[in-house]
Amino acid sequence: MEALLLKNFLRSKGLMTGLLILFVAGLISLNIGKHFLDKNKEIIEKTAHYQQESIAKNVEFHPKEIGLLLYYVRFGLVNDMPNLVGLAIGQRDINPSLQSVTIRNLEEQKYATDLMNPMYQMLGNMDFSFVLIYFFPLIIIAFCFNLISEEKEEGTWSLVLSQSRNPLKMLRIKILIRFVSVLLVLVLLLMIAKFYLAIPFNAAFLAFILTAILYVGFWFALAWLVASFHKNSSQNALILLLSWVTLTIVVPAGINALTVNLYPVPEAFSTVLESRDGYHNKWDEPKEPTVAKFHQHYPQFSQFKHPEGKDYSWLWYYAMQQMGDDEAAKEALAFKEKLKKRNAFSSTAGMFFPSIHTQLSLNALSLSDMDNYMNFIEKLENFHEQKRLYFYPKIFTEAAVSDENWKKFGLEFYQEQPSINWVKMLLPLLIISILCMFCAKLKFGKDLMAR
Amino acid sequence: MRFTMKLMRINILKLISKQVWGSKIKNSSTLWLIGIFNILLLFSLISGFRNLSQQQETVEHYSHEVRERWENRPDKHPHRMAHYGYVAFRNRFPLSFFDFGMDSYVGNAVFLEAHKQNTVNFSEASLSNGLLRFGEISAGMILQLLLPLLIFFWGFDLVAREREHGTLRILLTQGVSWQELILGKSLGLFALALSIFVPSVIIGFILLIFNEFTSENPQSYLRLVFLIISYLAYFFILSVLAILVSAKAKSSKSALTSLIGFWLFFTLMLPKVSQVVGQNLFPSPSKIEFDTTVEQELIKQGDSHNPNDPHYKALKDSLLTAYKVDSTHKLPFNYSGYVMREGEKLSAETYKKHQAELVETYQKQQNVVRFTAFLNPYMAIKNLSMALSGTDYSAYNDFQNQAEDFRYHLAQTMNELQIKYIGNKVKTSADKKAIISSKNWKNLPDFHHKFLNLEMVLKNEIISIISLILWTLGLIFLVKYSIKNLKAF
Numbered sequence: 001m002e003a004l005l006l007k008n009f010l011r012s013k014g015l016m017t018g019l020l021i022l023f024v025a026g027l028i029s030l031n032i033g034k035h036f037l038d039k040n041k042e043i044i045e046k047t048a049h050y051q052q053e054s055i056a057k058n059v060e061f062h063p064k065e066i067g068l069l070l071y072y073v074r075f076g077l078v079n080d081m082p083n084l085v086g087l088a089i090g091q092r093d094i095n096p097s098l099q100s101v102t103i104r105n106l107e108e109q110k111y112a113t114d115l116m117n118p119m120y121q122m123l124g125n126m127d128f129s130f131v132l133i134y135f136f137p138l139i140i141i142a143f144c145f146n147l148i149s150e151e152k153e154e155g156t157w158s159l160v161l162s163q164s165r166n167p168l169k170m171l172r173i174k175i176l177i178r179f180v181s182v183l184l185v186l187v188l189l190l191m192i193a194k195f196y197l198a199i200p201f202n203a204a205f206l207a208f209i210l211t212a213i214l215y216v217g218f219w220f221a222l223a224w225l226v227a228s229f230h231k232n233s234s235q236n237a238l239i240l241l242l243s244w245v246t247l248t249i250v251v252p253a254g255i256n257a258l259t260v261n262l263y264p265v266p267e268a269f270s271t272v273l274e275s276r277d278g279y280h281n282k283w284d285e286p287k288e289p290t291v292a293k294f295h296q297h298y299p300q301f302s303q304f305k306h307p308e309g310k311d312y313s314w315l316w317y318y319a320m321q322q323m324g325d326d327e328a329a330k331e332a333l334a335f336k337e338k339l340k341k342r343n344a345f346s347s348t349a350g351m352f353f354p355s356i357h358t359q360l361s362l363n364a365l366s367l368s369d370m371d372n373y374m375n376f377i378e379k380l381e382n383f384h385e386q387k388r389l390y391f392y393p394k395i396f397t398e399a400a401v402s403d404e405n406w407k408k409f410g411l412e413f414y415q416e417q418p419s420i421n422w423v424k425m426l427l428p429l430l431i432i433s434i435l436c437m438f439c440a441k442l443k444f445g446k447d448l449m450a451r
Numbered sequence: 452m453r454f455t456m457k458l459m460r461i462n463i464l465k466l467i468s469k470q471v472w473g474s475k476i477k478n479s480s481t482l483w484l485i486g487i488f489n490i491l492l493l494f495s496l497i498s499g500f501r502n503l504s505q506q507q508e509t510v511e512h513y514s515h516e517v518r519e520r521w522e523n524r525p526d527k528h529p530h531r532m533a534h535y536g537y538v539a540f541r542n543r544f545p546l547s548f549f550d551f552g553m554d555s556y557v558g559n560a561v562f563l564e565a566h567k568q569n570t571v572n573f574s575e576a577s578l579s580n581g582l583l584r585f586g587e588i589s590a591g592m593i594l595q596l597l598l599p600l601l602i603f604f605w606g607f608d609l610v611a612r613e614r615e616h617g618t619l620r621i622l623l624t625q626g627v628s629w630q631e632l633i634l635g636k637s638l639g640l641f642a643l644a645l646s647i648f649v650p651s652v653i654i655g656f657i658l659l660i661f662n663e664f665t666s667e668n669p670q671s672y673l674r675l676v677f678l679i680i681s682y683l684a685y686f687f688i689l690s691v692l693a694i695l696v697s698a699k700a701k702s703s704k705s706a707l708t709s710l711i712g713f714w715l716f717f718t719l720m721l722p723k724v725s726q727v728v729g730q731n732l733f734p735s736p737s738k739i740e741f742d743t744t745v746e747q748e749l750i751k752q753g754d755s756h757n758p759n760d761p762h763y764k765a766l767k768d769s770l771l772t773a774y775k776v777d778s779t780h781k782l783p784f785n786y787s788g789y790v791m792r793e794g795e796k797l798s799a800e801t802y803k804k805h806q807a808e809l810v811e812t813y814q815k816q817q818n819v820v821r822f823t824a825f826l827n828p829y830m831a832i833k834n835l836s837m838a839l840s841g842t843d844y845s846a847y848n849d850f851q852n853q854a855e856d857f858r859y860h861l862a863q864t865m866n867e868l869q870i871k872y873i874g875n876k877v878k879t880s881a882d883k884k885a886i887i888s889s890k891n892w893k894n895l896p897d898f899h900h901k902f903l904n905l906e907m908v909l910k911n912e913i914i915s916i917i918s919l920i921l922w923t924l925g926l927i928f929l930v931k932y933s934i935k936n937l938k939a940f
Contacts, residue, residue: 025720028724032727035727035731043737043739043740046737046739046740047739050739050743054743090581090584091576091580091581091584094556094574094576094577095577096738098739100739108562111572111573111577112569112570112572112738113558113570113571113572113574113577113738114737114738115570115735115736115737115738115741115809117730117735117813117816117817117844118553118556118557118574118844118847119553119726119813119816119817119820119844120726120730120816121553121556121576122552122553122555122556123722123723123726123820124584124723125723125727126720126723126724126727130723134719138715233704234704234707237707238604241600241711245597245600248585249585249586249596249597250491250588250597252582252585252586253585253586253587253588253592254494254588255582256579256582256583256585256587256588257495257498257499257502257587257588258498259579259582260502260575260579261498261501261502261505264502264505264509265573265578266509266512266513268559268560268572268573268578269509269513269538269540269559269560269573270513272538272560272562272572273513273516273517273520273538276535276536276538276562277520280531280534280535280536281524281535283527283531284524284525284527284531311882339578342578342579342580343580346580346582347580350582355585356582356585359581359582359584359585360580360581360582363580363581368581369580369581370579370580370581371580
């Protein structure tokens with residue numbers, strides 16, 4: 001019987017077309033991912049080049065005062081992009097993966113965005129995660145909506161019932177063949193991706209594959225549950241399609257709307273205002289308090305004083321810049337906390353919905369999620385602070401520009417290791433799938449008893 | 452055949468459409484679906500409206516604060532004020548709760564200062580995790596994306612099933628023409644769609660009245676009227692399409708499969724693929740490339756800080772000759788203010804030129820998507836609805852331009868003040884003679900973000916409008932003339 005069912009499946013034009021559509025859509029998505037990775041690489045290479053060029057030019061223009069020179073010089077930090085991003089672009093097309101900053105106040109610089117066509121962001125990428133989350137379920141629905149009803153409607157179901165002691169076994173094989181065929185396409189695509197996008201085979205990729213497989217498994221479990229209701233084909237199709245619309249469109253958008261309403265972020269605006277006043281107002285105020293506050297922040301620089309009676313000194317200038325960050329620190333922290341709250345809320349709510357959970361997990365594994373960006377920003381703050389600590393003494397002692405080896409300031413890279421919480425990542429998908437299968441088993445069991 | 456193509460009889464159309472309505476509405480699942488959709492729409496309208504009011508309040512609050520802080524700055528050197536600058540916030544259009552469009556993907560606040568064009572930051576998308584990318588739930592999204600699915604679901608079997616049951620032949624032999632049948636069924640389907648659309652429009656209208664900013668923008672009402680007309684056209688197109696597919700399909704099952712296939716292809720695949728194509732056809736620069744190009748061009752024009760720079764040396768020499776003095780200190784106005792005015796003018800022009808090129812590239816990219824509207828009515832309504840709700844790219848671009856104009860005006864006003872009031876002999880901006888009264892700050896008008904007028908909006912979306920009209924006329928034409936090869940059994 002197994003061989004017969006397999007033959008039947010292989011001969012079905014509709015089913016083969018379905019697999020082919022998945023495969024082609026998958027290939028297109030891989031190409032889009034590849035393009036994204038290439039573009040990012042190009043931006044980094046160009047920026048590395050521009051940075052060297054721009055530093056050299058500035059050194060040439062401002063050879064006398066290192067304080068003035070550092071007003072202009074920018075240092076770039078790259079949020080390193082693993083090739084896995086080619087499969088799940090996530091927020092990487094919204095948040096810049098590279099920031100160039102001067103040692104002046106960071107608050108005015110760190111939220112700068114890249115140039116992007118907003119239409120592009122609105123319509124979104126057709127990356128692999130999109131194909132997986134939207135297209136795979138549809139094909140699975142098309143494969144499974146008439147698992148039993150087809151036999152009933154064609155009159156073969158009574159034949160099955162009369163000839164087989166265990167009709168459930170035939171159905172199981174039928175759905176298993178479909179499951180395996182879809183899995184084959186999925187694994188094939190991921191293998192092609194491995195070589196085409198040069199993805200290293202590591203824990204993150206393994207977790208990515210497992211999550212994808214479990215997501216596909218969930219949809220088969222759901223289809224199995226719906227089949228156990230013994231409804232007719234069009235009712236099955238309706239139930240499954242409605243589940244698809246609910247899970248991939250309505251619920252995610254609903255949770256997002258809820259997040260936005262529950263956690264508005266006015267802190268974004270107040271941070272800007274505080275930082276702007278923190279710095280700019282100091283120009284009109286007496287210099288001593290500003291310098292004193294600076295000394296309080298950095299006791300190690302207490303020996304450097306603002307020359308009395310002078311209208312200007314670099315110490316005073318950078319102290320003012322420092323105040324731009326220091327006085328906005330409270331707001332900036334509140335801003336960060338708010339974003340964390342938003343993030344925590346939506347990912348917790350998302351655990352109950354396989355589509356959301358899968359998307360967020362894949363993004364996390366690819367380091368294209370909100371957490372990665374927040375970590376990057378923290379790293380950027382750190383990076384900026386290091387540059388300050390390195391240059392402050394040189395500025396205050398008026399070190400010669402020529403004493404510094406400016407060539408050594410190339411781009412720096414932040415490489416995050418994805419922290420994989422296997423249980424939290426895989427368990428929600430497993431539980432929901434098992435729940436579906438369990439309910440189906442109860443339902444099928446009842447029907448067989450009734451017979 | 453030619454003689455039966457007389458005017459369609461209104462009473463027959465009424466009869467058929469009423470029959471469609473009646474047969475569907477007695478089904479409890481239809482009532483459920485209508486109920487669910489209405490609740491969904493109500494929820495999204497109200498949550499969109501709440502979010503809009505919250506945003507408007509925040510923007511209003513911080514705009515006042517920016518103004519207050521600006522006016523309360525003490526007496527100082529005007530160039531310090533030019534650096535203190537302004538923060539401009541993007542206002543939301545009162546109708547934007549209806550269709551969020553690109554609102555979440557474009558920035559909301561921009562810091563405006565002399566010499567420098569900053570990016571507009573803090574888009575909703577930058578404050579969100581990946582969830583936003585599933586799409587947002589707004590009335591616009593439900594009506595554009597989900598309601599068509601429902602129309603197809605209600606319509607796929609309206610003709611096909613009659614054929615399968617043999618009742619189609621009876622109808623046709625009773626003297627009902629194919630045109631009357633198709634149009635009548637389409638109208639019945641259209642009426643079902645209205646049961647979802649009309650309540651949402653009424654609620655939308657009430658909410659619009661309640662928004663405190665609507666009275667400042669009375670064009671919102673007119674925009675709503677255009678929005679209603681566009682959506683009516685869209686639902687009519689989809690209803691006729693569903694019935695035509697149902698009439699042409701071999702079976703009701705194949706009608707459903709093709710309709711869902713169309714829906715997937717046109718709403719999910721095509722928009723994404725066409726935007727990727729648009730991006731590849733018209734590549735746009737990254738921020739770093741853009742900045743470097745502008746910077747390099749500015750360096751070529753001259754460095755206002757370098758006294759030996761040819762451009763500024765020529766300027767200086769011509770001034771000295773004109774005023775018959777031998778040093779800039781003896782000029783009757785502030786020389787460095789004069790130079791800064793010149794520098795600001797040049798850099799702003801250069802930036803503007805490149806920004807215009809960038810916007811043009813973006814528009815070319817968007818046009819690739821926009822032109823698919825001739826194949827894809829979904830894209831037509833999406834763009835048109837977004838534009839009428841004030842959440843499209845041109846609305847954002849208009850804000851960017853207004854902010855840049857304001858920035859330029861601010862910088863130049865401060866330069867003028869410096870030229871006029873500050874002596875040439877002051878050494879630093881802290882010098883007593885370099886300080887002017889804070890009354891001058893109040894004279895700078897506040898930043899007011901104004902919205903595009905309706906005429907501009909319609910002009911921008913002319914492609915979408917034409918496409919909707921062509922679709923409507925084309926389908927009517929199709930109903931009239933291409934039914935010869937339809938089968939009654």
